[in-house]
Amino acid sequence: MTQPSILLDGLPVPFVDGQTIMDAAMAADIFIPHLCHHPEFKPQGSCKLCTVKANGRYVSACTLPARDGMEVENNSPDLNDKRRTLLQMLFVEGNHFCPSCEKSGNCMLQALAYELEMLSPHFDQFYPNRAVDASHPEVLLDFNRCILCELCVRASRDVDRKSVFSLSGRGIDKHLIVNAESGRLADTDFSWADKAAHVCPVGVILKKRSGFAVPIGKRRYDVEPIGMQVERLAARSADEES
Amino acid sequence: MSEECFDAEELEELLRPVVERHNGEPLQLVQILREAQEVVGYLPAALLTATARALKLPRAQVEGVAGFYSFFHLTPPGRYRVLFSDNITDRMLGSGELLDRLCNKLWVERRKLSEDGLVSVDTTSCTGMCDQGPALLVNGQPLTRLSGERIDRISELIRAQLPLGDWPAEYFRVEDNIRxxxxxxxxxxxxxxxxxxxxxxxxxxxxxxxxxxxxxxxxxxxxxxxxxxxxxxxxxxxxxxxxxxxxxxxxxxxxxxxxxxxxxxxxxxxxxxxxxxxxxxxxxxxxxxxxxxxxxxxxxxxxxxxxxxxxxxxxxxxxxxxxxxxxxxxxxxxxxxxxxxxxxxxxxxxxxxxxxxxxxxxxxxxxxxxxxxxxxxxxxxxxxxxxxxxxxxxxxxxxxxGLGTKQSTGSKLLSISGDVEMPGIYEYPFGVSVEQVLQDCGAGNAQAVQVSGPSGVCLAMHEFSRSIAFEDVPTAGAFMVFGSHRDMFEVARNFAHFFKHESCGFCTPCRVGTSLVANCMDKIGKGLGTQYEINQIFKIHRLLHAASHCGLGQAACNPLFDTLQKFRPAYERRLCSLDFEPAFDLDQALAAARQMTGRDDPAAHFGFAARLPGVAS
Amino acid sequence: MGAEREPERGAERVVVGDKRKLRLATASLAGCFGCHMSLLDIDERLFELVERVDFDRSPLTDIKHCGACDIGLIEGGICNAENVHVLREFRSHCKVLIAVGACAVNGGLPAQRNHLDLGQCLQEIYLTAPDIVGGKIPNDPELPLPLDKVHPIHEIVRIDYFIPGCPPSGDAIWKFLTDLLDGRTPRLGHPLLHFD
Missing domain, CATH: 3.40.50.11540 (NADH-ubiquinone oxidoreductase 51kDa subunit)
Structure with missing residues (x-):
């Protein structure tokens, strides 16, 4: 019996039962843009960057199980256009001032904006007023950059078994909270050793006193565009960014 | 009792019977929070902590749930919490003016708790009383058929701090209106x-x-x-x-x-x-x-x-x-x-x-x-x-x-509201024409019908011969009629804000997109819009339709798309230019600095307001 | 993955591929002139540039008002009334208007004041700061009044192109301008496209 496969932008890509379109693409070293997906965690399909067209329907590649013979459109002007608009939405929703961010150069949001040639935020900025939480001795939380991917939520709940992070509010008021009546990270059992400390794709969860260690030009996405780093993205469980 | 301070022990006492009633079952969290709020008046931080402990849930999860639902209050909402239903049909019946009137009478600002903790006044999404609006909820109880006179009386009842049980029963009467x-x-x-x-x-x-x-x-x-x-x-x-x-x-x-x-x-x-x-x-x-x-x-x-x-x-x-x-x-x-x-x-x-x-x-x-x-x-x-x-x-x-049509068997209940003589419930076999319905409910001068609510479809006069059926115009039941004197732009703007308010915020396109289109509509409404905003709405509509996680986001721009197709002049007459204008008033943006410097010279102003057409607010 | 089709804000698209010498104007609004320094970083390519364009209003020429131009480069965001007037002058005189650098693109560093109240800022700076005696908020009509919030320039007028970066490198600016002058839709790939 031959292995089942999908046709990804015309290319046959094999998969095993239970794999999603994203899993199959990653295993074949094909890049599908994504932010909330992480190979180690249960897919959640909220950022919608991985929107592809499967048999003519727009779907999330990270949540839709692959089916034999499925025709999937990924790298097309229409989809990249939509993904760029989604990025622009994320950029105006928060306060993303890359020049002053420690994560710059290692940030997935920024790297995807480069990959998809996003030159401006396009929409009017929301400039939300979000206070930072510097209470914890090891870690700074800068909520201005949160894209609500819930990776820290999932890591803390499913791996660390601490549930330090959660989301509250609704709609555009949705926001990240921590597991303390005071609302301060220092009053939780969070530690830099937690998995959740190392999964933020943007610059929200930052180790104190260690920023800007790598010079410009040597940072992860200075070296190579994110679209060329599929193998590393797929192997993220072992090699986590700090 | 909302402004009373509770200590943690007291809260646990109040919570215990509620949790016991639900056998400490975490799956009952929404019910438990609801009932706890009924006892305490709101959900103070210590109560969330106690609830989390009682149910053995992470506190952040409990706070996340409490923060999701509109009717949960993390801060005291007042002993009388007044929520005006904000559907377009309520607005058409004058709910906006009534809300202002109540705020004036009570000396409160909308959305802000009065200083004595007595009352707060705000809006809420449609309360399902469109056939007998304008309507509001006071502490969760519906009041229908509001009028200026009734609002004045309500303000007196609140100021006298009369319990709801002693208010005139007539105020709370909800009619069936089966037609x-x-x-x-x-x-x-x-x-x-x-x-x-x-x-x-x-x-x-x-x-x-x-x-x-x-x-x-x-x-x-x-x-x-x-x-x-x-x-x-x-x-x-x-x-x-x-x-x-x-x-x-x-x-x-x-x-x-x-x-x-x-x-x-x-x-x-x-x-x-x-x-x-x-x-x-x-x-x-x-x-x-x-x-x-x-x-x-x-x-x-x-x-x-x-x-x-x-x-x-x-x-x-x-x-x-x-x-x-x-x-x-x-x-x-x-x-x-x-x-x-x-x-x-x-x-x-x-x-x-x-x-x-x-x-x-x-x-x-x-x-x-x-x-x-x-x-x-x-x-x-x-x-x-x-x-x-x-x-x-x-x-x-x-x-x-044997009833209805072949693909749509049986009958359908329609909830008819808006510019009709007899709003209420109409049951028809599937296949009935929109025209027939309009005739039966006494809609003399309809220019549009919003079928199946904001996420449904807006039909213009030339489509009134279509029929209510899954194979033609499917519907969940809403049938809102707009007379020829209504401004279809304001209808669409109301719907845009509805979706912004109700987006769950899970996926990016719906969370941000519903805010962006609501902002676009407000900009156009203020007379600051251009063709650029119209293009934006179309662009965001396409994205939400394609990439949203659920039907809410996919449908969120439907009413804008429909009205832009069928009632475009309602938008165009508000546009101030074919070029681009800022979303905010530049002259107003200088006001703070003018005040602080005491300046009023020509360089301290933009001749902005003067350039606006008459629709500026 | 496909260039951004940003300039959909309608309006005329200038054909800048012809051999006529074009006029170019530049200005720095709420910025630090870093983007202008980056423009100078194209070094000897400046000679090539001046063969192809004439400079109109710009810190390089000291011309005070913009005449009819083909290309306008704007550095910096909008933080005061004068910024608005200059930007509008550029928009009405330049066929193609380009936002250059992080501040023009998203407000940048100056926009970090947006979560503060302007009145309180002025009060603290000029009246209540510890070392101030008999302070007064400056009110000379010559001084431009600050806006309550800082805005990127595309929130004030229609913008045709964006060159992000803090600052964009000389190479990025050169690549962008030569694309434009040669009639190609400008593109910045890796590593020229960066936000910092």
């Missing part, structure tokens, strides 16, 4: 008739009748009910023991949140036995022992009567053990109250909410029929669908299939 009856609304069977008929047929035969009837879901999507029932009946439970214990569920979706819809309200108040019978028939057919009703928080006032009715059914052997005298046939019905979230009308968000979580639509597949409530096979049906199923149990599938 046209067909097969469903003329039904007059005693309680249990449908259930007994189904039991007499047997579950196999009942399912066969359902297939024969070709009944399709009345919640809007139009999925064939028999297929749902059959899938859930066949689907495997988690374990064989679960299957033996009847761990399948039937759920009645009474989260009637689509603005302009109120038919389920009428069915639940005047035909509750038909609803319960339908739910019992569904349970009997798929082998479930438990039925749940998810009642929207706005309809909490119906709860005492519904509970009383369930008690009556229990006494007459229609609920509990050995239902209808059939040994081994056990069936119970519980009612869950929502807490203000339109998205929970989406069936998987509803399941999340029933399980005590934030109402976020689930990833599908799996579908509820295989993995629904508590992961078990679950049927979720609309209130009206279940009533129809009860009818089919009694009169048979073939009879039902």
């Amino acid at each position: 046209r009856r067909d097969t469903l609304l003329s039904a007059e069977w005693p309680a249990g008739e449908a259930l007994r008929a189904a039991i007499a047929r047997g579950s196999e035969a009942m399912l066969a009748e359902m297939k024969l009837s070709n009944l399709r879901g009345r919640g809007g999507a139009g999925f064939t009910t028999a297929i749902k029932w059959e899938s859930a009946r066949r689907a495997a439970c988690h374990t064989e023991a679960d299957a033996q214990a009847g761990a399948r569920y039937v759920i009645c979706n009474a989260d009637e949140g689509e603005p302009g819809t109120f038919k389920d309200r009428v069915l639940l108040s005047s035909y509750p036995d038909l609803v319960f019978d339908g739910l019992s028939v569904a349970g009997f057919t798929i082998g479930a022992r438990k039925g749940l009703i998810y009642l929207r928080g706005e309809y909490a006032y119906l709860l005492p009567a519904l509970r009383e009715n369930l008690e009556r059914r229990r006494r007459s052997g229609l609920l509990g053990r050995a239902v209808g005298g059939e040994v081994g046939l056990d069936f119970e019905i519980d009612i869950h109250l929502g807490a203000g979230a339109y998205v929970c009308g989406e069936e998987t968000a509803l399941l999340e909410s029933l399980e005590g979580k934030r109402g976020i639509p689930r990833i599908r597949p799996p579908f509820p029929v295989t993995a629904g409530y508590r992961g078990q096979p679950t049927v979720v049906n609309n209130v009206e669908t279940l009533c129809k199923a009860a009818l089919i149990a009694i009169r048979g599938g073939a009879w039902f299939a």
Whole structure:
């Protein structure tokens, strides 16, 4: 019996039962843009960057199980256009001032904006007023950059078994909270050793006193565009960014 | 009592009976928070901590749930919490002016708690009283047919701090306003008739009748009910023991949140036995022992009567053990109250909410029929669908299939509101033309009808010959009529803000996109819009349609798209230029600095206001 | 993955591929002149540039008002009334207007004041700061009044192109301008496209 496969932008890509379109693409070293997906965690399909067209329907590649013979459109002007608009939405929703961010150069949001040639935020900025939480001795939380991917939520709940992070509010008021009546990270059992400390794709969860260690030009996405780093993205469980 | 300070111990005392009533079950979190709030007045931080401890849940999760629902208050909302229904039909009846009037009378600012902690005044999404608006909720109780005079009286009652029970009963009267009856609304069977008929047929035969009837879901999507029932009946439970214990569920979706819809309200108040019978028939057919009703928080006032009715059914052997005298046939019905979230009308968000979580639509597949409530096979049906199923149990599938059209069998309840002489409930066989409906309800000068609410379709005059049916104009029941004097731009703007308010925020396109289009509409409304904003709306519409996680986001720009197609001049006459203008008033942006510097020279101003057309606010 | 089709804000698209010498104007608004320094970083390529364009209003020419131009480069965001007037002058005189650098693109560093109240800022700076005696908020009509919030320039007028970066490198600016002058839709790939 031959292995089942999908046709990804015309290319046959094999998969095993239970794999999603994203899993199959990653295993074949094909890049599908994504932010909330992480190979180690249960897919959640909220950022919608991985929107592809499967048999003519727009779907999330990270949540839709692959089916034999499925025709999937990924790298097309229409989809990249939509993904760029989604990025622009994320950029105006928060306060993303890359020049002053420690994560710059290692940030997935920024790297995807480069990959998809996003030159401006396009929409009017929301400039939300979000206070930072510097209470914890090891870690700074800068909520201005949160894209609500819930990776820290999932890591803390499913791996660390601490549930330090959660989301509250609704709609555009949705926001990240921590597991303390005071609302301060220092009053939780969070530690830099937690998995959740190392999964933020943007610059929200930052180790104190260690920023800007790598010079410009040597940072992860200075070296190579994110679209060329599929193998590393797929192997993220072992090699986590700090 | 809202501004009282509670210490942690006191809160735990107050919480204990609530938690005990729900056996400390974390899946009951939404119900527990609701009931705790009733006792305490709001949900202070220490109460969330105590709740988390009692239910052995992470505190952040409890706070996340409390922060999701509109009717949960993390800060004191006032001893009198007044919420004006903000549907466009309420606005057309003058709700905006009435809200201002009440605020003036009470000396309060909208959305802000009065300094003495007595009262707060705000808006809420459609409360389902469009046939007798303008309406509001005070501490969850609906007040209908508001007028200036009534508002003045209400302000006095609040200032006198009179308990709601002592307010004139007339204020709280909710009429059925049934204007046209067909097969469903003329039904007059005693309680249990449908259930007994189904039991007499047997579950196999009942399912066969359902297939024969070709009944399709009345919640809007139009999925064939028999297929749902059959899938859930066949689907495997988690374990064989679960299957033996009847761990399948039937759920009645009474989260009637689509603005302009109120038919389920009428069915639940005047035909509750038909609803319960339908739910019992569904349970009997798929082998479930438990039925749940998810009642929207706005309809909490119906709860005492519904509970009383369930008690009556229990006494007459229609609920509990050995239902209808059939040994081994056990069936119970519980009612869950929502807490203000339109998205929970989406069936998987509803399941999340029933399980005590934030109402976020689930990833599908799996579908509820295989993995629904508590992961078990679950049927979720609309209130009206279940009533129809009860009818089919009694009169048979073939009879039902003979009504309506071939693809849309049976009848449909329409909730008619807006510019009509006789708003209310109209039951028609499927296939009736929009024109006919308009004639019957006395809509003399309609220029548009919004069918099936903001997420439905806006029909213009040239489409009035179309018919209400799944194959032509499908609907969940809302039928809002707009006379020729109405401004269709303001209609669309109201809907844009509705979706912004009700987006659950899970996925990027809907969370941010609904805000962006609402901002675009406000900019156009202020007379600052250009062709650029129109293009933006189209662009965002395409993205939301393609990439949103659920139907809410996919439909969120429909009313804008429709009105831009059919009522474009309503937008264009507001545009100030064909070029681009800022979304804010530049001159106003200098006001703070002008004040601080005391300057008023020409360089301290922009000649901006002067360039605006007359529509500027 | 496909260039951004940003300039959909309608309006005329200038054909800058012809051999006529074009006029170019530049200005720095709420910025630090870093983007202008980056423009100078194209070094000897400046000679090539001046063969192809004439400079109109710019810190390089000291011309005070913009005449009819083909291309306008704007550095910096909008933080005061004068910024608005200059930007509008550029928009009405330049066929193609380009936002250069992080501040023009998203407000940048100056926009970090947006979560503060302007009145309180002025009060603290000029009246209540510890070392101030007999302070007064400056009110000379010559001084431009600050806006309550800082805005990127595309929130004030229609913008045709964006060159992000803090600052964009000389190479990025050169690549962008030569694309434009040669009639190609400008593109910045790796590593020229960066936000910091």
